Every structure is written in C-alpha cells, then in structure tokens.
Amino acid sequence: MLQEKLPMTPMRLMTGPLLANSYILCEDDCVLVDPAGDVEDILRVLRGRNLRFVVATHMHFDHIWSAKALVDSTGADFLVHRLDWELRDEFLSMAExxxxxxxxxxxxxEFVEDGQTIWHGLRIMHTPGHTPGSISLVGSGFILTGDLLFNGSVGRTDLLASDSRALASSICRIYREIPHHYVVYPGHGPPTTVGAEATGNPFLRASSCSTSS
Ligand SMILES: [Zn+2]
Ligand SMILES: [Zn+2]
Incomplete structure (x- = not known):
C-alpha cells in the first residue's frame, strides 16, 4: 500500500484546444499527466524543476497536445499504456x-501496466473503456481518472475503439477499490471525490455495479 506521508497535491492546469486538464505533481522532481496545454505554459509552471515523466492517461490528441515538444525539450520519459500507443495514429487523426x-x-x-508504481507511490490502474489503454493514476488521497470518470459524468464510448461495458467495469472497480474520500481529478472539468460519484453520478452509481463487474 501507499506509504504514509504528506500528500502531494496535483496542480491543475486547464489549457489546450479542448480545455483538457493537465496535472503537475512535484516531489524532488516532477511528473506531468496529460500535457494538454502549450509547452511554454507548462515549462513556466515547472520553473526549471526537473520533469522526470510525461504520462498520458490515453492517446487522444487533446491530452497529448504538447507531449512531443515537452519530451523533446526536457528529456522526460513518455509513459503510456501499450494498447493506446498502438492506436496513436488513428487516435491523433481524429483531431482533423x-x-x-x-x-x-x-x-x-515506455509502457506502463496495471499495478505498477511509477514514482513516489504513484500507481497505475489500467481502466479501459473510453479507450482500450486508458489508465488512471492513484496517489495518496487522490486518483487521476483521465476521460474515464468526471464530476457528474463519465467518458464517451461512441469513439474509435471505446467500449461501454469496459468503461462501466473500470468505474465500478474504482468505486470498489479506491477509498471514497479520495479526490478524483478528471481529464476535463472540476475535481470531485470517489464517494460523491459512487453515490450521485447520474450515469453510474456504485449501487448499479454488480459484484462481478
Ligand atoms: Zn479522450
Ligand atoms: Zn478528453
């Protein structure tokens, strides 16, 4: 389990073409989840701190808008699930x-897998549905959910390679495995908590999750 220490709080930047959220987490060095904004904006917020990883919750263009520029200018490693990396050309052409x-x-x-801890207790959950390789990142007191689970909504499943049953199963897994006081930082919109969504999300509540899903 996660070690007890002062929780790092993800810093939310809301920039880029579809106002996807980028999150910066810093300890001695930093991780950036979903580089949605312009590289200059992100570098300004980093203020010279070392960027170790750029992580994509999934390969939709608005979430990796400046990933290449950021990786090229900082030397950070780019982390993503293999299933989304393999579909990158198809996903990115959706921008057109x-x-x-x-x-x-x-x-x-570099590919990440379910259960892997990548940095300072930050753990990968493979949460497919919106895309096959969508991941969530679990830290101490929070979870970053990408386009899986939003404040009062859930991710789209009418897009290329999305799967509504997998999405429901992934959300139910979060309701089941993540403490309900944990803050949810979604890929779009304001934060919420696991408990608020488990009891009040109009698209999927924990009471609708079967014990097997
Ligand atoms: Zn998406
Ligand atoms: Zn999105």
Missing part, C-alpha cells in the same frame, strides 16, 4: 475531424 492539425506523438514511449 474537429478542425485541428494532429500533434505528432513523442518519438518513443
């Missing part, structure tokens, strides 16, 4: 349908 020029993905990636 929305009138954006697709960003280039980073040149290379």
């Amino acid at each position: 349908e929305l009138g954006f020029r697709p960003p280039a993905p980073p040149d290379r990636a």
